[in-house]
Amino acid sequence: MTVQADPRLVAELEIYGAQDVLKCYHCGNCTAVCPFSKAPFIFPRKSMRYLQMGLREKLKSNLEPWLCYYCGECSEQCPREAEPGETMMSMRRWLTAQYDFTGISNLLYRSWKMELLGIIVLAILTGLGFYMFGTATGDIHKYDGPGAFLPSAVIHAFDWTMATILSTFLLINCGRMWWFTMGRDPEHRATPAMYARRAGLLLLHFFTQKRYSECDRKGPWRLHIVLMLSYVSMLVLIMFFLPMMQAGPAVNWWAHAFGYAATAGLLITVAMALWGRVQKSATHYKHSHETDWIFLIMLFYVALTGILQHACHRLGSPYAANILYLAHLMGVVPMLVLEVPFSKWAHMCYRPLAMYFSHVQVDAMAAKESAAAETLPA
Amino acid sequence: MSKARIGVYFCTRGNGPNPSLDYKALATYAAALPLVVEVKHLGTSPTLDPVALAKELTAKQVTTVVIAAPSPGYFKTAFTRAMALAGGDPEAIRLASFREHGGGFESPTERAKAVLACAVMDVPFGLAAVPAPSPVHPDTLVVGGGIAGIQAALEIADAGKKVYLVERTPTIGGHMAMFDKTFPTLDCAACILTPKMVAVDQHENIELMTWSEVEEVTGRPGAFKVKIRKKARYVDLDACVACNDCSAICPVSTDSEFDSSISQRKAIYIPFPQAIPNAFVVDAQHCTYLQSGGTKCGACVKKCSKDAIHFEDKDEIVEVEVGNIILATGYEVFDATRMERYGYGKLPNVITALEFERLTNASGPTGGTIVMKSKQFNKRTKQEEWVFDPDGPRPKSVAIIHCVGSRDRNYNPYCSRVCCMYSLKFAHLVKEKLQDAKCYEFYIDMRAYGKGYEEFFERIKDEGIHVVRGVSARVKEVDGQLYLRGEDILEDKVVELPVDMVLLAVGLEPDKSACDISKMLGVPRDDGGWFHESDYNTDPTGTDRGGIFVAGVCQGPKDIPDTVAQASAAAASVLKTILRKQGSESNSDLTLATIENRARQLAKN
Numbered sequence: 001m002t003v004q005a006d007p008r009l010v011a012e013l014e015i016y017g018a019q020d021v022l023k024c025y026h027c028g029n030c031t032a033v034c035p036f037s038k039a040p041f042i043f044p045r046k047s048m049r050y051l052q053m054g055l056r057e058k059l060k061s062n063l064e065p066w067l068c069y070y071c072g073e074c075s076e077q078c079p080r081e082a083e084p085g086e087t088m089m090s091m092r093r094w095l096t097a098q099y100d101f102t103g104i105s106n107l108l109y110r111s112w113k114m115e116l117l118g119i120i121v122l123a124i125l126t127g128l129g130f131y132m133f134g135t136a137t138g139d140i141h142k143y144d145g146p147g148a149f150l151p152s153a154v155i156h157a158f159d160w161t162m163a164t165i166l167s168t169f170l171l172i173n174c175g176r177m178w179w180f181t182m183g184r185d186p187e188h189r190a191t192p193a194m195y196a197r198r199a200g201l202l203l204l205h206f207f208t209q210k211r212y213s214e215c216d217r218k219g220p221w222r223l224h225i226v227l228m229l230s231y232v233s234m235l236v237l238i239m240f241f242l243p244m245m246q247a248g249p250a251v252n253w254w255a256h257a258f259g260y261a262a263t264a265g266l267l268i269t270v271a272m273a274l275w276g277r278v279q280k281s282a283t284h285y286k287h288s289h290e291t292d293w294i295f296l297i298m299l300f301y302v303a304l305t306g307i308l309q310h311a312c313h314r315l316g317s318p319y320a321a322n323i324l325y326l327a328h329l330m331g332v333v334p335m336l337v338l339e340v341p342f343s344k345w346a347h348m349c350y351r352p353l354a355m356y357f358s359h360v361q362v363d364a365m366a367a368k369e370s371a372a373a374e375t376l377p378a
Numbered sequence: 379m380s381k382a383r384i385g386v387y388f389c390t391r392g393n394g395p396n397p398s399l400d401y402k403a404l405a406t407y408a409a410a411l412p413l414v415v416e417v418k419h420l421g422t423s424p425t426l427d428p429v430a431l432a433k434e435l436t437a438k439q440v441t442t443v444v445i446a447a448p449s450p451g452y453f454k455t456a457f458t459r460a461m462a463l464a465g466g467d468p469e470a471i472r473l474a475s476f477r478e479h480g481g482g483f484e485s486p487t488e489r490a491k492a493v494l495a496c497a498v499m500d501v502p503f504g505l506a507a508v509p510a511p512s513p514v515h516p517d518t519l520v521v522g523g524g525i526a527g528i529q530a531a532l533e534i535a536d537a538g539k540k541v542y543l544v545e546r547t548p549t550i551g552g553h554m555a556m557f558d559k560t561f562p563t564l565d566c567a568a569c570i571l572t573p574k575m576v577a578v579d580q581h582e583n584i585e586l587m588t589w590s591e592v593e594e595v596t597g598r599p600g601a602f603k604v605k606i607r608k609k610a611r612y613v614d615l616d617a618c619v620a621c622n623d624c625s626a627i628c629p630v631s632t633d634s635e636f637d638s639s640i641s642q643r644k645a646i647y648i649p650f651p652q653a654i655p656n657a658f659v660v661d662a663q664h665c666t667y668l669q670s671g672g673t674k675c676g677a678c679v680k681k682c683s684k685d686a687i688h689f690e691d692k693d694e695i696v697e698v699e700v701g702n703i704i705l706a707t708g709y710e711v712f713d714a715t716r717m718e719r720y721g722y723g724k725l726p727n728v729i730t731a732l733e734f735e736r737l738t739n740a741s742g743p744t745g746g747t748i749v750m751k752s753k754q755f756n757k758r759t760k761q762e763e764w765v766f767d768p769d770g771p772r773p774k775s776v777a778i779i780h781c782v783g784s785r786d787r788n789y790n791p792y793c794s795r796v797c798c799m800y801s802l803k804f805a806h807l808v809k810e811k812l813q814d815a816k817c818y819e820f821y822i823d824m825r826a827y828g829k830g831y832e833e834f835f836e837r838i839k840d841e842g843i844h845v846v847r848g849v850s851a852r853v854k855e856v857d858g859q860l861y862l863r864g865e866d867i868l869e870d871k872v873v874e875l876p877v878d879m880v881l882l883a884v885g886l887e888p889d890k891s892a893c894d895i896s897k898m899l900g901v902p903r904d905d906g907g908w909f910h911e912s913d914y915n916t917d918p919t920g921t922d923r924g925g926i927f928v929a930g931v932c933q934g935p936k937d938i939p940d941t942v943a944q945a946s947a948a949a950a951s952v953l954k955t956i957l958r959k960q961g962s963e964s965n966s967d968l969t970l971a972t973i974e975n976r977a978r979q980l981a982k983n
Binding site: 026027028029031032033037038039042045046079080088089217279 | 508626719736781785786822823843847848849850851852863864866867870871872
């Protein structure tokens, strides 16, 4: 196999947020500092090397960026101030763009103006669509029951349609991730049995982020797990219990207790993350890519408008509730459409998949080695 | 020939313009210089397009270009091309190099103006900025009694001129006296140094002042008046025969500086048996008699058969007049406790380079046996302590970590130059004394740059030492076993290595006294704190202050051969002024007007 070196690779990664990559003089301190760096996944120094040498394909088939949780110790102790942690972060952004077959991801990461434009266009379309639908079929002064402005059944159906489309995109991208990291490399080719044996890891890492919790610093994991669980709770509530959520005005504690907890979780953790980035209070908050800001602000906006429309409804102001509901949808739709398959949200699939694939890779390589050992003459 | 029309173009490079340079003032100054028709600032790290430049040159009818920048040479090519394109003389490009001629001055803008004026008038700066001659007193002061100071003092004294050698500690010898072997020849350091120390002591032209510090320097180049504080030693140098009776009876123990604190000395002590002057000294801070105001102890006075101990001694101020001063203040090693990840100060068997030098030295506390620290009960303090016991356990594996505190932007960005080689020397010594021990070197880049050094590196590898490319990230202790985690870059793996002992190859930092002396004498220092030489390539021993020279590590990290060479060179520079009976005033005292006038005169001729 020929290896092609691309001298423009570093410049390309810099668009995704990489910094000072060329300062690295390969002392290996970062790798040794990292508690996760274990053979055969030795990082971040090796990834820095791939980058400096312009090994695009090698980087594309690299699972290591997903195995890093950016505790920041490598960057803090780097004798060259080469920011290996931030480089790993930028590689995750870059990989997200590489996995995406549509090219939209690439566009969003390269230009925050494009992303903002996308958000605005989608928000206007959503707002106009629902407003026209709502005024045609219902009354803006009615929140629930017959003749409601945005009836829960309609929104529910819309949610499922959107989920199906977005999941399809995301699944295709996951398939491409598999191809780049596992499928196309004979070294990593594994049997279905190997995949089956490790399948449990997917769920484990999705729900617990167990690996993140193994970082020396626990704070970021705690924040992340609360944010993630809040988000997943909200997702489940909306996807399966939306009619129950939207019914009222009495509070249905069965569903709403979860809703309140999840909203509080989202608002608090997102505010903390935003404040951390403003203050640059930790190494992983020191450098913020434009997409980080947009993502956090969108999430905060969506959680806030969600709870406000709910409150207005309960407080007996259906008009305000409907307007806020509309505003909420104008945030939710662009956020999900752009972030889930094409941007930061995609990591909810890529991270557990990378953990899963990494174990399968190790199994596959071990099997190859033992097979090779058997064929050797005694 | 018509008159030249000069264009002055400012450019800066790299980390932006030097914040201490006032470019606005420079531009105004340049515009007022004769024949200057155009002044322009092209920005920081500009990408110069020769075609566009050529158009500008044509428009302003510029026939001669002056590029004014910290490093103007970088931009010369573009201007040469532009000049050719504009149909002018591509040779008519002059450089005003602020960095080359203006480093480290109190008012860099004034100096930059002078550099600019010389370039505009086409006079080499070195010809215009000539310090005035000054008469020279034939005596010399050498500050610092390490190998650099010793070498410089001996060279001048051997030439028949008087030298005052001032040393802050009780003995001369400096760091070299602490070393076991020199690299790459593996000579015994003491065997080379001690004869030189004795020669200093016995030399008729050298007045040795140990346990003394330079307090004040006044006067002018060629005629300095120096006040030296001779600290009270409480021991009569002439009477003391170094019999050790006082030390034997002294009840107070404290860490021995000479043994890098790995052994104890008494409050009345001699740093090491071959110390020069060969006499004891009282450590007033620890002496019971002095601390109690003469009410307690005093055992040594009674014991001394030569009546050499005089507790009534007071500090003495000596004034001397000298023509030249050689600074040889040396270095101190990087404080390894600053890098917490290596556990130095907490883990007993993580030790620094100087501690290992003493440990492996035949005159050290273990007689040169390499042992691990073992826990012992100290009867006096009634506490368990980690000490090097000559009968203690021998390490079965030793790891050496390079670049501790050096080449690291969080600490010192520079390379300390000696650590790679002394680390290789350590590996050899470990292997020589403990044949079965495993020895690992964790390095980033192996800097074996001197004569015979690369060969020494090859030899070490042949001796079975594991040389690992990759710096270790941390040292931790689990159940009494040290573990060192690092990346083996060439083997492509992360190693978690159990070792018995870790040696930290700490880098060099300027001696703290350098800061005071720098202020006292007005000798500027570099970013790293090292004394700024007057010209890196052609005058590495001179400074911008007339009559003041530098030698050894105080000018920048270097090994023993380089230190000795520089010390001899500094001595030669001093001797030149004495023999010609003429030195020079300070380059840094030259005013803008002086340089301008001289340049104008030269330009006329």
